[in-house]
Amino acid sequence: MREQTPGQRNADEKIFDAVVNIWAALIVVVVLYPLIFIVSASFSDPALVLNGEVILLPKHITLDAYKNVFQNGQIWHSYGNTILYTVVGTLINLLMTTLAAYPLSRPDLPGRKGLMFFITLTMFFSGGIIPSYLLVKQLGMVDTMWALVIPGAIGTYNLIVMRTYFQTSIPWEIQEAAHIDGCSNWKLLSHVILPLSKPIMAVMVLFYAVGHWNSFFNALIYIRSKDLYPLQLVMREMLLISQADSFDSSTGMANKVLLAESIKYVVIIISSLPVLVMYPFVQKHFVKGVMIGSLKG
Amino acid sequence: MKSTANPVGVAPRSKSRRSSLYKSIVSRYDLYLMLLVPIVWYLVFHYGPMYGLQIAFKNFVPTKGILGSKWVGLDNFERFVQSYYFWRLLWNTVSINLFSLLFAFPVPIVLALLVNEIRNKAFSKVVQNITYIPHFISVVVMVGMLMLFLSSRGGPVNTIIQAFGGSPVRFMESAGWFKPIFISSNIWQNMGWQSIIYIAALSGVNPQLYEAAKMDGASRLRRIWHVSVPGILPVIVILLILDIGQLMNVGFEKILLMQNNLNLEASDVISTFVYTKGILQGEYSYTAAIGLFNSFVNLTLLVLVNRFARKKAETSLW
Incomplete structure (x- = not known):
């Protein structure tokens, strides 16, 4: 087993936590994005949606x-x-x-x-x-x-x-x-x-x-x-x-x-x-x- | 004294066991009364169709009824096995499940391990509650969303492809894309929900094991591998057995909705074939036979895998 100083170990732990949090955040984005897109698209000008201009937030809000x-x-x-x-x-x-x-x-x-x-x-x-x-x-x-x-x-x-x-x-x-x-x-x-x-x-x-x-x-x-x-x-x-x-x-x-x-x-x-x-x-x-x-x- | 006044109390060991059994049944007649309607319902709606399965061995003519139709032995089964579609249906059905086992089955496990490592409890709850949401979306909406997102006209995915200089892909109308789309959207929809059971199993792992591993100088990754994973292995094995016992069943409703003439090569599975031939075209005996073949293979697999798991992993359903 590799010898580790407490400092090294702390740094390793921090990196590990960061990686875990980044992956978790990524998963949240992947799950949420399609749902948010649906909501935004429903309020947007359909022409812009079809042209791919609506990315996250609604554009040219309409209730038609x-x-x-x-x-x-x-x-x-x-x-x-x-x-x-x-x-x-x-x-x-x-x-x-x-x-x-x-x-x-x-x-x-x-x-x-x-x-x-x-x-x-x-x-x-x-x-x-x-x-x-x-x-x-x-x-x-x-x-x-x-x-x-x-x-x-x-x-x-x-x-x-x-x-x-x-x-x-x-x-x-x-x-x-x-x-x-x-x-x-x-x-x-x-x-x-x-x-x-x-x-x-x-x-x-x-x-x-x-x-x-x-x-x-x-x-x-x-x-x-x-x-x-x-x-x-x-x-x-x-x-x-x-x-x-x-x-x-x-x-x-x-x-x-x-x-x-x-x-x-x-x-x-x-x-x-x-x-x-x-x-x-x-x-x-x-x-x-x-x-x-x-x-x- | 007490035992006669109290119908719940265990009847005293009398000389004649039969009369005490009789007494304990009679004194609980109202429990049987509660069960009456559900049992009749099970008889009609579960055992009724099992009785009706005999049409698989008959040439069922609706006007003659089940009993009046002629026996034809295994003709319907032979016709299916020899039909042009047999291998295609079998391959599509089995391969969708095998690919799912390979790609989708591990995802909730990894997600649960990940959630378990999040130190901030509030963030961990947020991740869990958000990943559960898609589970509650209906199949119709799910497939509708796929069509909107993957549309070759203005669908966001194709917009991105075009932004990078590619040409639009007609995902929903292609046989090659059918299985990847089916499986990955299943992952999106169900990974959170399926992770619940693993997360719960992880919370039951003895914290002292982690402490001991830490003392020994094991890194976080090693602790996951040597403590967390073995801790949830029994649950993994049970769910794997159940999944293999469903090898011939696929997300039938979703496939039916995703199916079109252009992707039929990859999307034609046993259950959709039964639906089209049986319910739409009225070939009841033939499709009942196909359904029976399907259940039979499933049940056999379940029993075999369960036996194997009991011997090798010492975990089993029964």
């Missing part, structure tokens, strides 16, 4: 694209749909997941191991997309909201996370004491367990709600009428499909094409806003949520 989006009935209608699907879907998720997680968290439930196996097996083997599609079709759910909220009513991973939380974070003695006082299991769940489970419920709301908000594929295969389209499906048409045709028209349509381009940035922002606004409030909890899940993965 926002005005246009706010007047677009289809976007707001689908926004409403998405809110409805997210609220109803998340409520069903919470109800179903809790109803399954609580009994399975009870160490005194006969048959618990078998039931857990019955449930975890589905994480490793599934019928796949085609049989699921045929099933939903046969149940008459196609082109209704139910196709979006019922087939995914329980996320098995979330169920395991919640069960682990009940097992590890709520003292068993409390439950026993409540029982001796003559408390039924339903009452125990609603009056003792749930009030003690706010952190895990916050995590579940975040996971499930973000899932509903962001999902497009189920709507793509199950929803036929445009009236029922969720936001992501409308966005798919605006962001991804219109791409090809907007390239062709370069003459008289130029302005419209330009506006269509900046509308894309606006749509991205208004669709991501609710999730990003929610984020700081639940941020503290979800690290815990991920950890609980991995504890007993």
Whole structure:
């Protein structure tokens, strides 16, 4: 081993810290830059964006694209749909997941191991997309909201996370004491367990709600009428499909094409806003949520 | 006295175990009542499709129903394995995952090690919270962003290329660029989120180990290599097993959105093929067979890798 004087060692440490901080800062920039660019582009003159003159901050600030989006009935209608699907879907998720997680968290439930196996097996083997599609079709759910909220009513991973939380974070003695006082299991769940489970419920709301908000594929295969389209499906048409045709028209349509381009940035922002606004409030909890899940993965 | 009044209490060892089991089930009937709807749901929405998988061995005709359709043995599987697309689909599916394991899997580990070395706790929190953000962006938005950024007309990336005298590249319409774009944007979106688990594992490493290493004169880099990395190795192995067990699954939704006729050569994967042939074109039996083939390979890999890890690394899922 190389001999080092304390001074040398201090200098080495400082250099190491500097390198670490520079790399970390670099990563932050790489993650943030695209997000900042989207925001800036949405406020800028679309012609400048297309010419590559908007680099970090907005140029020639204009709200035209926002005005246009706010007047677009289809976007707001689908926004409403998405809110409805997210609220109803998340409520069903919470109800179903809790109803399954609580009994399975009870160490005194006969048959618990078998039931857990019955449930975890589905994480490793599934019928796949085609049989699921045929099933939903046969149940008459196609082109209704139910196709979006019922087939995914329980996320098995979330169920395991919640069960682990009940097992590890709520003292068993409390439950026993409540029982001796003559408390039924339903009452125990609603009056003792749930009030003690706010952190895990916050995590579940975040996971499930973000899932509903962001999902497009189920709507793509199950929803036929445009009236029922969720936001992501409308966005798919605006962001991804219109791409090809907007390239062709370069003459008289130029302005419209330009506006269509900046509308894309606006749509991205208004669709991501609710999730990003929610984020700081639940941020503290979800690290815990991920950890609980991995504890007993 | 207590045990009869208290349904939670462990039943006393009675002479007949069956009657005590019966008692403990009956006294907890309300727990089973809670489980009733979820269990029925699992039966319908998870075991139902497994039952429906038999159409993979049949020539399923929707009007005849699952039971009324004729058995055809392994015909659907043979057709897939012999089809013109088989090797292309298999290669694309597997290679996207292999490249991801190679390039994307280590990134969150390195990020976690880096975050762990940041001394300023506030800065460390900032780095963590910012890198988590992209995880919450929807696939549609993610692909939309890719198209905007990589557009050959006014996309910032091409602007930079042109500024350096290059000619614009049509990234999204090229088969060669498909996999690099898919994987690197995945890294951007998920590295922070996936680092959470490693960061947590690192915080559980015994600080005395670092002190001891320091006493021995180990540099920071050596401490990372000899203390931090071994400390999170079990977590790394578990996540690696899980990832290999998903070798035949790809970020299906994202690929579907990124796919176009010009990059199909590289973007045609098993799951998108199942979607197009099955749901869009109605070849249910054929695509159910492909799906089954896929799950079967995944499950086999998972079991094999898990067994291997249990022997070699003494870490396993079960």
